[in-house]
Amino acid sequence: MNRITNFTESRRFSEAAHGLIPGGAHTYSKGDDQFPFNAPAAITHGKGAHVWDLDGNEYIDCSMGLTSVSIGHGYEAVAQAVCEAAFNGTNFQRPAAIELEAAQTFLATVQSGDMVKFAKNGSTVTTAAIKLARAYTGRSKVAIAREHPFFSYDDWFIATTLCNRGIPEAIGSLTVSFGYNDIASVQALFADPDHGIACLIMEPVKFDPPEGNFLHKVAEICRANGVVYILDEMISGFKWGLKGAQGHFGVTPDISTWGKGIANGFSCCALTGRADIMELGGIRREGEDKLFLISTTHGAETTGLAAMLATIREFERHNMIEDNWSRGTVLKQRLEQVVDRHGLGQALSLAGYPCLFVLVCRDHAGVPDDAFRTLMMQEMISRGVLFQGLLYPTWSHRQPELDMLTDAFDASCAVYRRAVDAGSTANLLVGRPAKAVFRKKI
Numbered sequence: 001m002n003r004i005t006n007f008t009e010s011r012r013f014s015e016a017a018h019g020l021i022p023g024g025a026h027t028y029s030k031g032d033d034q035f036p037f038n039a040p041a042a043i044t045h046g047k048g049a050h051v052w053d054l055d056g057n058e059y060i061d062c063s064m065g066l067t068s069v070s071i072g073h074g075y076e077a078v079a080q081a082v083c084e085a086a087f088n089g090t091n092f093q094r095p096a097a098i099e100l101e102a103a104q105t106f107l108a109t110v111q112s113g114d115m116v117k118f119a120k121n122g123s124t125v126t127t128a129a130i131k132l133a134r135a136y137t138g139r140s141k142v143a144i145a146r147e148h149p150f151f152s153y154d155d156w157f158i159a160t161t162l163c164n165r166g167i168p169e170a171i172g173s174l175t176v177s178f179g180y181n182d183i184a185s186v187q188a189l190f191a192d193p194d195h196g197i198a199c200l201i202m203e204p205v206k207f208d209p210p211e212g213n214f215l216h217k218v219a220e221i222c223r224a225n226g227v228v229y230i231l232d233e234m235i236s237g238f239k240w241g242l243k244g245a246q247g248h249f250g251v252t253p254d255i256s257t258w259g260k261g262i263a264n265g266f267s268c269c270a271l272t273g274r275a276d277i278m279e280l281g282g283i284r285r286e287g288e289d290k291l292f293l294i295s296t297t298h299g300a301e302t303t304g305l306a307a308m309l310a311t312i313r314e315f316e317r318h319n320m321i322e323d324n325w326s327r328g329t330v331l332k333q334r335l336e337q338v339v340d341r342h343g344l345g346q347a348l349s350l351a352g353y354p355c356l357f358v359l360v361c362r363d364h365a366g367v368p369d370d371a372f373r374t375l376m377m378q379e380m381i382s383r384g385v386l387f388q389g390l391l392y393p394t395w396s397h398r399q400p401e402l403d404m405l406t407d408a409f410d411a412s413c414a415v416y417r418r419a420v421d422a423g424s425t426a427n428l429l430v431g432r433p434a435k436a437v438f439r440k441k442i
Helices: 008-020 076-087 098-110 122-137 183-189 214-224 244-249 275-281 302-318 320-341 370-382 399-422
Strands: 043-047 050-053 058-061 115-119 141-145 175-178 197-202 228-233 255-258 269-273 348-353 356-361
Touching: 058 399, 076 302, 098 115, 098 255, 098 269, 098 302, 115 122, 115 275, 122 197, 122 228, 122 255, 122 269, 122 275, 175 183, 183 197, 183 214, 197 214, 214 228, 228 244, 244 255, 269 275, 302 320, 320 348, 320 356, 320 399, 356 370, 370 399
Parallel strands: 141 175, 141 197, 197 228, 228 255
Antiparallel strands: 043 050, 050 058, 115 269, 255 269, 348 356
16 A cells, blocks of 8 residues: 655645634634644545545545535536536525525425524524524523534634633623533533523534433423523434434424535535524514524525535435445444454544444553544555544445545554554654644644
């Protein structure tokens, strides 16, 4: 297996980008500090499950645009729909005709809620969900699952992280937390009748499955306390099923938020919910106070909606989700066999579901370690697999890609074994370890 060693143009790109773009990228999780030193700095193009960098190096893409590219890069049916929409005009003085079709199709597909508002970013719709809940209940506080790392770039969430610089303390005091699968921690939030909580938001599932009917019990607690129950399907939507993870687990929230993979990498997110809550952002109730919900110039431009409609059609036509689960199951089993073969069961483990799982990296003592994690990323990347920990099998990850990925993982585990035996990544890791996005110091 040939090793990738040339990152000359990537180095030049990084130096130029940091001089013009704060952080060198427009998404923190795509930044240089999130990857090994020997990693591509930018991607020039992609096709299917493959991407190419500035130096002409080719990779298999494991996370597919932070899991937003749900079918494949440059997928023809979606790209063609986008082109046709663009040639017909992308933005008008009144709503585009496609907006009604998109609303009808999306609601019929996800079967979550009675109304929908589209936007371009996930943070836009999660923050809108919070605003709706506060208006509906007349309360101010938000309860979040502490294990779920990201809900919004807006202050109500970022105030709870280590990166809270520039946010007044008073804003942070309006967000409280609970533990996923810890029903006692949810109940404790409402011990005081004057809890002031407007809504509870969490992802239906991350990598650990909900235990003891957790999702349904939380829904009951929310109903009993007059709290709006919000499920964030930004990642889980169109992976566990077209109806989201809520459909997979059979739970019904009051509001849901959607994004990432619903438009195969194009910018389209959605807020869905009960009509009595969503209508607070409408204009039909004359005489009532108006709630300014989502009003963005590009929120419903035609190319994003066309991409979403085409993505839904392709998912349904090819039964993609069932296929993804099938191949993901085989891939997960093959990688676990590689871990066992190298005797790395204490250091490496795969957590999650066949549709989306993560490699957990530990040191020689079995403790999660950024240097060891970065070493695995470095070795996978050097063998032509763009890897950041997540494994997201899509329609484009066919047998050749899965075979190449497994071979790269096998060779990388051999290097990882050496680090575990030595008790250190010294002399194996080039440069500094990758860092957490949410950290106090740069």
